[in-house]
Amino acid sequence: MKPDISLHEAAPETIKGLGVPANATATIDSIAISMRSMGIGAWLVVAVLLTLFVGTVFVSYLGWTSAAGADVPASGYIALVIGVICSLAVGFGLMALVFYSSRAGYDESARLVQNDDAPSDGSIPR
Numbered sequence: 001m002k003p004d005i006s007l008h009e010a011a012p013e014t015i016k017g018l019g020v021p022a023n024a025t026a027t028i029d030s031i032a033i034s035m036r037s038m039g040i041g042a043w044l045v046v047a048v049l050l051t052l053f054v055g056t057v058f059v060s061y062l063g064w065t066s067a068a069g070a071d072v073p074a075s076g077y078i079a080l081v082i083g084v085i086c087s088l089a090v091g092f093g094l095m096a097l098v099f100y101s102s103r104a105g106y107d108e109s110a111r112l113v114q115n116d117d118a119p120s121d122g123s124i125p126r
């Protein structure tokens with residue numbers, strides 16, 4: 001005898017372990033709930049970030065249009081390539097250190113380790 005279960009009815013509301021809604025409607029609803037629960041400080045942060053973004057796009061546009069027809073010498077391209085390579089090397093190196101420290105246990109919380117030879121009265125051995 002087969003169980004009387006439809007796979008579509010048994011679908012979870014969220015993807016297990018991630019807390020991500022399983023469908024787009026639930027995603028939009030969760031975003032709307034999050035936006036309603038934001039305080040005035042959070043809205044100010046969002047407004048400042050959006051203002052900075054718009055300003056950055058505007059300044060980028062001005063820089064792009066005002067530099068039309070400017071020639072870049074070969075040394076400029078070499079400096080650009082060296083800068084990109086160095087930036088990527090620093091980024092890769094820092095990410096490698098993050099993964100290494102996480103796997104090696106350096107990111108564990110601090111705890112007091114006592115020696116077995118330490119006296120029980122709290123005095124420092126000489």
